[in-house]
Amino acid sequence: MALAAWAALVAAASIPTLAASKQADAAGGAMAIDPTISLRPLPTRLYKTRDSGHEPTESWTLWLLVETRRPRALAVQGVDIQLLAGKQVTRSVHLGEEGTKALTIKPPFPPKRPDGSAPPSPIYWPQAVRLRFTEAAAAKVDAMNVSVELVEAGKTVRAVATLPVETFRQKTRLIYPFKGRGVITQAGVTNGGHRNRSGQFALDGVGLDQSYAVYLPGGGEKREDHAGWGRALIAPADGTVVRARGDRPDQPDPEKSDPKYYAPEHPNGGDPGNHVVIDHGNGEFSMIAHLQEKSLRVKVGDRVRQGQELGKLGSSGDTVTPHVHYQLQSGPDIEWSDGLPCTFVNIDDTLVRGTFFHAK
Numbered sequence: 001m002a003l004a005a006w007a008a009l010v011a012a013a014s015i016p017t018l019a020a021s022k023q024a025d026a027a028g029g030a031m032a033i034d035p036t037i038s039l040r041p042l043p044t045r046l047y048k049t050r051d052s053g054h055e056p057t058e059s060w061t062l063w064l065l066v067e068t069r070r071p072r073a074l075a076v077q078g079v080d081i082q083l084l085a086g087k088q089v090t091r092s093v094h095l096g097e098e099g100t101k102a103l104t105i106k107p108p109f110p111p112k113r114p115d116g117s118a119p120p121s122p123i124y125w126p127q128a129v130r131l132r133f134t135e136a137a138a139a140k141v142d143a144m145n146v147s148v149e150l151v152e153a154g155k156t157v158r159a160v161a162t163l164p165v166e167t168f169r170q171k172t173r174l175i176y177p178f179k180g181r182g183v184i185t186q187a188g189v190t191n192g193g194h195r196n197r198s199g200q201f202a203l204d205g206v207g208l209d210q211s212y213a214v215y216l217p218g219g220g221e222k223r224e225d226h227a228g229w230g231r232a233l234i235a236p237a238d239g240t241v242v243r244a245r246g247d248r249p250d251q252p253d254p255e256k257s258d259p260k261y262y263a264p265e266h267p268n269g270g271d272p273g274n275h276v277v278i279d280h281g282n283g284e285f286s287m288i289a290h291l292q293e294k295s296l297r298v299k300v301g302d303r304v305r306q307g308q309e310l311g312k313l314g315s316s317g318d319t320v321t322p323h324v325h326y327q328l329q330s331g332p333d334i335e336w337s338d339g340l341p342c343t344f345v346n347i348d349d350t351l352v353r354g355t356f357f358h359a360k
């Protein structure tokens with residue numbers, strides 16, 4: 001599942017690698033900094049994660065929003081980035097005009113505060129730049145200096161920011177949202193998966209049978225023949241239910257995500273269908289999505305215990321194969337929260353796309 005607003009934002013920009021940077025423009029670095037232009041990262045905190053594979057690298061992504069207090073016709077012309085480790089520069093990257101253009105869009109929705117609430121006074125987002133980094137883990141990058149070159153009516157200015165790049169320390173001891181065997185069919189953004197803000201470390205899990213088969217022996221290819229269909233979805237940890245929805249229909253065809261079955265507020269996809277959000281009480285929230293129609297067993301305000309049944313694995317919302325979408329996030333809102341990296345105490349492996357696992 002990819003949640004709508006950010007999915008649309010991401011879909012609008014292709015993401016070439018940053019390797020082919022050009023030399024700095026003649027004016028690079030010299031023009032004045034405009035202190036009335038802010039650079040806002042979304043997610044609000046940047047967490048790097050170890051990449052899969054043997055090469056020890058770490059990756060992170062962000063949208064860098066150009067934010068102003070009045071409407072302005074600012075065009076992004078170039079971006080300079082210094083990656084830092086303990087205040088030492090480990091690498092400098094310059095994106096020239098063409099490289100910048102390929103990564104820049106006008107955000108297609110109204111500006112809000114990072115938690116989704118309305119700003120106290122109006123803000124404007126004339127541009128947003130998509131940035132992605134993969135660096136040697138040994139470089140121990142812990143911050144980045146960003147300088148964006150902007151043109152307005154022939155005049156060039158700069159906006160600057162220093163952004164910490166952190167390693168996430170998970171507080172909640174999570175168990176996977178179902179028991180038994182499964183496979184991860186889609187994982188986080190740096191693993192080729194979910195690209196929206198709150199889902200950037202999300203995991204899609206398909207339930208498998210005892211022999212790691214997707215379909216039950218002797219079954220056809222209907223959704224009911226999936227080994228995971230109807231499996232109990234459980235609370236990954238103790239907490240309070242802050243969102244619960246159970247009125248959405250399942251997709252009838254397990255090979256197709258048909259927009260006809262999306263909720264009206266998700267006309268372009270990214271519909272989580274029936275879902276639950278649990279507040280773990282420590283700034284970490286679990287979101288479990290695509291529950292089967294009429295299977296929801298909790299309501300907002302309920303205290304749940306780890307392992308307690310929330311509903312059944314289904315195919316409601318924007319989903320092809322019956323599966324569970326799980327994400328750990330920084331707040332209750334399913335779009336206006338930061339996604340958080342997550343591991344599960346009952347699964348030894350790091351879960352990436354293609355991982356077969358057994359949640360005991």
Ligand SMILES: [Zn+2]
Pocket residue numbers: 001002186194202203204325326
């Ligand atoms: Zn998903």
